[in-house]
Amino acid sequence: MQSIDVRLSDLAEKFGCELIGENICVAGVASLSSAAHSDLVFLNNEKFIDQLIHSKAKAVIAKSNEKLPLDRSYLICRDPVLLFALIADYFNPRPLSQASIHPTAVIASDAVIAPDVEVGPHVTIETGVILSSGVQIKAGCFIGANSVIGANSILMPRVVVYSDSMVGERCVIHSGCVIGSDGFGNAWARDHWVRIPQLGRAIIENDVEIGANTTIDRGALDDTVIGSGARLDNLIQIAHNVKIGSNTAIAACTGIAGSAEIGANCLIGGGALIAGHLKIADKVTILAGSAVPSSLSEAGVYASGVPVVPHGTWLKNMVHFRKLDELAKKVKHIEKMQVAQQTTQGESSDTN
Amino acid sequence: MQSIDVRLSDLAEKFGCELIGENICVAGVASLSSAAHSDLVFLNNEKFIDQLIHSKAKAVIAKSNEKLPLDRSYLICRDPVLLFALIADYFNPRPLSQASIHPTAVIASDAVIAPDVEVGPHVTIETGVILSSGVQIKAGCFIGANSVIGANSILMPRVVVYSDSMVGERCVIHSGCVIGSDGFGNAWARDHWVRIPQLGRAIIENDVEIGANTTIDRGALDDTVIGSGARLDNLIQIAHNVKIGSNTAIAACTGIAGSAEIGANCLIGGGALIAGHLKIADKVTILAGSAVPSSLSEAGVYASGVPVVPHGTWLKNMVHFRKLDELAKKVKHIEKMQVAQQTTQGESSDTN
Amino acid sequence: MQSIDVRLSDLAEKFGCELIGENICVAGVASLSSAAHSDLVFLNNEKFIDQLIHSKAKAVIAKSNEKLPLDRSYLICRDPVLLFALIADYFNPRPLSQASIHPTAVIASDAVIAPDVEVGPHVTIETGVILSSGVQIKAGCFIGANSVIGANSILMPRVVVYSDSMVGERCVIHSGCVIGSDGFGNAWARDHWVRIPQLGRAIIENDVEIGANTTIDRGALDDTVIGSGARLDNLIQIAHNVKIGSNTAIAACTGIAGSAEIGANCLIGGGALIAGHLKIADKVTILAGSAVPSSLSEAGVYASGVPVVPHGTWLKNMVHFRKLDELAKKVKHIEKMQVAQQTTQGESSDTN
Incomplete structure (x- = not known):
C-alpha cells in the first residue's frame, strides 16, 4: 500500500460532499485512535467527540462541524459511514489480477481462461471451466468441471467450487468457502439412508461477497441461488434450493435450511436459524440468535434470542x-x- | 452426464413398483418445474398436483394415480421419495475412481495404495497411510500418517484427515472437512492452560456421509466414533470421544460436546447444541435449534427452539x-x- | 510414538507429587478402560473407582489413595487432571520441526525463513513473510504477504493466514482455520452495499491454540487481537476488532460479533453468541448456548440456553x-x- 496524497477539495468534488476548513492533503484513512496527521477519519456519533479531540487526524468526515474542533478540516455529508467506505475504497482498491498463471496450477486443457486471468499456486481447474476476464483464483483453489467464474471475481486462497456452479461478476469469495457441495438429501429405506443425488447447481449472482468457511450447497433438482449484491459473513450454511434475494446481508454462524426463500434487502443477524420450505418477505430484519420456523410475510423486525442473566x-x-x-x-x-x-x-x- | 433412455417397465421391474399408463422411455429425473418431456418426476403431496398439470414431464412417481392427469404414465409405489432417490441414483451414480495418481501428489514411499485408487492434484499422503480399493482422494486433500481409508470411499477436494484416523468403506466426505483434529482438552495450571495431548483416534465407520466444513475431533484417550450409515450435514462440530450411533442423521450447524453418546437412528435438527458426557437413546428426534443439557433416555421428539415474534x-x-x-x-x-x-x-x- | 519407560519415582520428582506404592515403570498414559499394564491412568472422581478396579493399569494419578485398590501404585497430587496433562505431554510432546522445506512449496524469494523451519508440500508463502525459528507450516497452508509467524508455532495442514497477520510464539492453529480474512464491513448506498475496506490486522499473541475451521477476521481499521494463552475450539467466528483476553477459553460453534471485548480468564461455552460493541469483564463464565446482547461488568456465571422438553x-x-x-x-x-x-x-x- 504505497500512499497517495490527495487534496480534500478533490475528494469533495469526486464524492459530492462539502469541504469546510483548510484544503489539506490526506494520504489514507484510519480510526480516530490510530490516525496519523495525514489520515482521514470519520465521526458518526457525538459520543466520539472526545476521541476526535485526542486524535492526530487533521481531516474528518462528519454530518456537520457543529461543536467539533475548529483546528480540523471537515468533509460534510449526510452519511459519514458511506462516504468513509467510498473514500477508504478509493485509497485501498481491491488489487487487480496479475494476469499470470502459476506453473504449479493444474488446469484442464479445455478450460477457457481469459488472457488477463490470475491463477495462483497449487490451483486445480477441471474440464470445461470458464474463467472470465480479470478473474483472480488465489492459491490452492479448486474449480470443478464446467463451473463458470464471471468477470473480475476474486476467489481467495483455498476456496472450493464444485462442478457446474456459476459465480457472477465482481464477486469476492473468502478462504475456505465451499460452493456447490451436495445438499443434505436422504431417503429412508427401512434400515438405512439412500442418498438423493444432488443434481441442481449453486448460482452466485453478480457483486456477491461471501465470508470465510461459509458453505453453499448445490440444489437437489433445481438451483440454489444467492441474489446479486448479497453479503454473506463467515461460517454460514446455505442448504440446497435456498434462494437469497438481492442485497440481503447475513451475519456469521447463521444456518438456512433447504428450499427457504429469503427476500431482497433483508438483514439477518448472526447465529440465526431459518427453517426450510418457508418464505421471508423483502426488508425483513431478523435479530441475532433468532429462530424462524415459518414464513414471515410482512417486512419488519423480528426476534427470539434469549439474553443471558446470572x-x-x-x-x-x-x-x-x-x-x-x-x-x-x-x-x-x-x-x-x-x-x-x-x-x-x-x-x-x-x-x- | 450422458443420457440413457430407459423404459418405465424396466424401472418398474428393477425397483419393484407398478406401471400405470403408457410404457414410455425416460432419460433422467427432474423437478416438476424444470422437467423436460423425457424426465421422470415425483409427486409426494397432493398440493403439488397443479404443478404436475403444468409440468412437461410425461412420467411420474406417485403413491397412486387417483385424481392425477390421465395423459401421464405412473410408477406407483408406497414411498415416492425413496423410489425417486433410487432411480435418481440409477441415472446419476457416483463417478468411479479414475484409477490414476496425479503427478503433483506427494505420497510417502511406504503408503499402501490399491492399484485402482484415484489421487488428485496437490494431494499429500503421509507415511503408513492405507488407501483401499476404489478410493478417490480428490485435489488438495491431506491424509496424515497411518490413517486408513476404506474401499470405495470418496474424499472431495481439500479434506484433511489427521494421523491415525480410520475411514470406513463407501464413505463420502465433502470439501473442507477436518477429521481427527485435536480435541479441546486443557487443564488449568493456576495462571495458564496446559494442553491435554489428544491420543485417541477419529473412526468413521462404513457408509457414512459428511458435509462440507464439518469437524470431527480425535478422541482424548479413547476414540471418537461415527457409526455406520450416519449422515452428517455441513458445519457440524463433533468433539472428542463422541459416539454417534448407526444411521443417525444430523443437520447443519449442530455442535456435539465431548464424550456425548448419541444413539442409533436419531434425527437431530440444524443448529442443535448437545452437551458433553450425556447419553441420548436410539430413535430420539431433536428439533432444530434445541439445546440438550442432559441425557434423554426415552425415544421421542424433543424441542426447545424459540420461534421469532415481532x-x-x-x-x-x-x-x-x-x-x-x-x-x-x-x-x-x-x-x-x-x-x-x-x-x-x-x-x-x-x-x- | 516409540514408548519410553519411566520410573514413577522419576515422575514424582519431576512433577512434584508423592509416590505411594511400588516404584514401577510406566510407558505411557491411557484411559481406565483402554490401559495396558504399563500405562499410567488418572482418577478424578470416586464414581470411576469401579472402572479402576477393572482397569489393567498398575499406576494411577489420584488425589489420595483412600478407598482405592491396594495393588496399584499411586502418584498423589492436588489436581489429577493437571498432573495427567503434564505427564501425558511428557510422554507425547508435540513433534519438533523437521527443518526441511518441501520442494513443492512456493515461497517468495524475499520471505525470511529461519534455518530450522519446516515447510510442507503445496504450501504457498508470499512476499515479506517471516517464519521464525522452529516454525512448522504443514501441507497446503497459505501465508499471505508480510505476515509473521512466531517461534515454534505450528500451522496444521490447510491453514490460511491472510496478509499482514501476526501469529505469536508456540501457537498451534488447526486445519481449515482462516486468520485475517476481511471483516463483515458494509455501508448501505441507497440500493446496494459498498464494502468498507478492512485495513486492520489479525494478531494472535503467544501460546494461543485455535481449533479446526475457526475463522478470525482482520480488524476494520484497528486490529483483532487474540490474547496470549487463549484457547479457541473448532468452528468459532471471531469478527473484526474483537479483543479476546489472555487465557480465555472458548468452546466450539461460538460467534463473537465485531468490536466485542472479552476479558481475561473467561470461559465461554459452546454455541454462545456474543453481540458486538460490548465489554465482558475478566473471569466471566458464559454457559453453552447463551446469548450475550450487552456488556457484563461483573465476574460470575451467566446463562440463557433453553433446555429441551418433550x-x-x-x-x-x-x-x-x-x-x-x-x-x-x-x-x-x-x-x-x-x-x-x-x-x-x-x-x-x-x-x-
Missing part, C-alpha cells in the same frame, strides 16, 4: 419455563375463581 | 421472561390469598 | 411464551382485583 436467576426461571403451560392454567383457574368469588361476594353483600 | 412483542415478553420466577411466585401468592379469602368469605357468609 | 410440552409452553406479556398483565390485573375484593370483603365483613 446463572442463579436462570436456574429459577427455567423451573417455571419448563412448565409455563401449568403456570398459565393456574392463572386461568385463579381468574375463574375470582369471578366466581365476586359473584358470590356480590350475592353475599346483597343479602346483607 | 420485535415489539419480544421486548415486552423478555421483560417478564427475565423475571419469570417472580411472576410464578406472584401467582403462588395470589392462589394462597384466594384460598384465604374463600375461607374468610365462607365464614363471613356463614355468619349471615 | 415436543408436546414445548408446543403448549410456546403458546404462552409468545404472549408472556399478556400472562403477566393478567396476573397484575388479578392482583389488583384481589386487593379490591379484600377491601370490599373487609367492608362487607365490617358491616356484619
Whole structure:
C-alpha cells in the first residue's frame, strides 16, 4: 500500500460532499485512535467527540462541524459511514489480477481462461471451466468441471467450487468457502439412508461477497441461488434450493435450511436459524440468535434470542419455563375463581 | 452426464413398483418445474398436483394415480421419495475412481495404495497411510500418517484427515472437512492452560456421509466414533470421544460436546447444541435449534427452539421472561390469598 | 510414538507429587478402560473407582489413595487432571520441526525463513513473510504477504493466514482455520452495499491454540487481537476488532460479533453468541448456548440456553411464551382485583 496524497477539495468534488476548513492533503484513512496527521477519519456519533479531540487526524468526515474542533478540516455529508467506505475504497482498491498463471496450477486443457486471468499456486481447474476476464483464483483453489467464474471475481486462497456452479461478476469469495457441495438429501429405506443425488447447481449472482468457511450447497433438482449484491459473513450454511434475494446481508454462524426463500434487502443477524420450505418477505430484519420456523410475510423486525442473566436467576426461571403451560392454567383457574368469588361476594353483600 | 433412455417397465421391474399408463422411455429425473418431456418426476403431496398439470414431464412417481392427469404414465409405489432417490441414483451414480495418481501428489514411499485408487492434484499422503480399493482422494486433500481409508470411499477436494484416523468403506466426505483434529482438552495450571495431548483416534465407520466444513475431533484417550450409515450435514462440530450411533442423521450447524453418546437412528435438527458426557437413546428426534443439557433416555421428539415474534412483542415478553420466577411466585401468592379469602368469605357468609 | 519407560519415582520428582506404592515403570498414559499394564491412568472422581478396579493399569494419578485398590501404585497430587496433562505431554510432546522445506512449496524469494523451519508440500508463502525459528507450516497452508509467524508455532495442514497477520510464539492453529480474512464491513448506498475496506490486522499473541475451521477476521481499521494463552475450539467466528483476553477459553460453534471485548480468564461455552460493541469483564463464565446482547461488568456465571422438553410440552409452553406479556398483565390485573375484593370483603365483613 504505497500512499497517495490527495487534496480534500478533490475528494469533495469526486464524492459530492462539502469541504469546510483548510484544503489539506490526506494520504489514507484510519480510526480516530490510530490516525496519523495525514489520515482521514470519520465521526458518526457525538459520543466520539472526545476521541476526535485526542486524535492526530487533521481531516474528518462528519454530518456537520457543529461543536467539533475548529483546528480540523471537515468533509460534510449526510452519511459519514458511506462516504468513509467510498473514500477508504478509493485509497485501498481491491488489487487487480496479475494476469499470470502459476506453473504449479493444474488446469484442464479445455478450460477457457481469459488472457488477463490470475491463477495462483497449487490451483486445480477441471474440464470445461470458464474463467472470465480479470478473474483472480488465489492459491490452492479448486474449480470443478464446467463451473463458470464471471468477470473480475476474486476467489481467495483455498476456496472450493464444485462442478457446474456459476459465480457472477465482481464477486469476492473468502478462504475456505465451499460452493456447490451436495445438499443434505436422504431417503429412508427401512434400515438405512439412500442418498438423493444432488443434481441442481449453486448460482452466485453478480457483486456477491461471501465470508470465510461459509458453505453453499448445490440444489437437489433445481438451483440454489444467492441474489446479486448479497453479503454473506463467515461460517454460514446455505442448504440446497435456498434462494437469497438481492442485497440481503447475513451475519456469521447463521444456518438456512433447504428450499427457504429469503427476500431482497433483508438483514439477518448472526447465529440465526431459518427453517426450510418457508418464505421471508423483502426488508425483513431478523435479530441475532433468532429462530424462524415459518414464513414471515410482512417486512419488519423480528426476534427470539434469549439474553443471558446470572446463572442463579436462570436456574429459577427455567423451573417455571419448563412448565409455563401449568403456570398459565393456574392463572386461568385463579381468574375463574375470582369471578366466581365476586359473584358470590356480590350475592353475599346483597343479602346483607 | 450422458443420457440413457430407459423404459418405465424396466424401472418398474428393477425397483419393484407398478406401471400405470403408457410404457414410455425416460432419460433422467427432474423437478416438476424444470422437467423436460423425457424426465421422470415425483409427486409426494397432493398440493403439488397443479404443478404436475403444468409440468412437461410425461412420467411420474406417485403413491397412486387417483385424481392425477390421465395423459401421464405412473410408477406407483408406497414411498415416492425413496423410489425417486433410487432411480435418481440409477441415472446419476457416483463417478468411479479414475484409477490414476496425479503427478503433483506427494505420497510417502511406504503408503499402501490399491492399484485402482484415484489421487488428485496437490494431494499429500503421509507415511503408513492405507488407501483401499476404489478410493478417490480428490485435489488438495491431506491424509496424515497411518490413517486408513476404506474401499470405495470418496474424499472431495481439500479434506484433511489427521494421523491415525480410520475411514470406513463407501464413505463420502465433502470439501473442507477436518477429521481427527485435536480435541479441546486443557487443564488449568493456576495462571495458564496446559494442553491435554489428544491420543485417541477419529473412526468413521462404513457408509457414512459428511458435509462440507464439518469437524470431527480425535478422541482424548479413547476414540471418537461415527457409526455406520450416519449422515452428517455441513458445519457440524463433533468433539472428542463422541459416539454417534448407526444411521443417525444430523443437520447443519449442530455442535456435539465431548464424550456425548448419541444413539442409533436419531434425527437431530440444524443448529442443535448437545452437551458433553450425556447419553441420548436410539430413535430420539431433536428439533432444530434445541439445546440438550442432559441425557434423554426415552425415544421421542424433543424441542426447545424459540420461534421469532415481532420485535415489539419480544421486548415486552423478555421483560417478564427475565423475571419469570417472580411472576410464578406472584401467582403462588395470589392462589394462597384466594384460598384465604374463600375461607374468610365462607365464614363471613356463614355468619349471615 | 516409540514408548519410553519411566520410573514413577522419576515422575514424582519431576512433577512434584508423592509416590505411594511400588516404584514401577510406566510407558505411557491411557484411559481406565483402554490401559495396558504399563500405562499410567488418572482418577478424578470416586464414581470411576469401579472402572479402576477393572482397569489393567498398575499406576494411577489420584488425589489420595483412600478407598482405592491396594495393588496399584499411586502418584498423589492436588489436581489429577493437571498432573495427567503434564505427564501425558511428557510422554507425547508435540513433534519438533523437521527443518526441511518441501520442494513443492512456493515461497517468495524475499520471505525470511529461519534455518530450522519446516515447510510442507503445496504450501504457498508470499512476499515479506517471516517464519521464525522452529516454525512448522504443514501441507497446503497459505501465508499471505508480510505476515509473521512466531517461534515454534505450528500451522496444521490447510491453514490460511491472510496478509499482514501476526501469529505469536508456540501457537498451534488447526486445519481449515482462516486468520485475517476481511471483516463483515458494509455501508448501505441507497440500493446496494459498498464494502468498507478492512485495513486492520489479525494478531494472535503467544501460546494461543485455535481449533479446526475457526475463522478470525482482520480488524476494520484497528486490529483483532487474540490474547496470549487463549484457547479457541473448532468452528468459532471471531469478527473484526474483537479483543479476546489472555487465557480465555472458548468452546466450539461460538460467534463473537465485531468490536466485542472479552476479558481475561473467561470461559465461554459452546454455541454462545456474543453481540458486538460490548465489554465482558475478566473471569466471566458464559454457559453453552447463551446469548450475550450487552456488556457484563461483573465476574460470575451467566446463562440463557433453553433446555429441551418433550415436543408436546414445548408446543403448549410456546403458546404462552409468545404472549408472556399478556400472562403477566393478567396476573397484575388479578392482583389488583384481589386487593379490591379484600377491601370490599373487609367492608362487607365490617358491616356484619
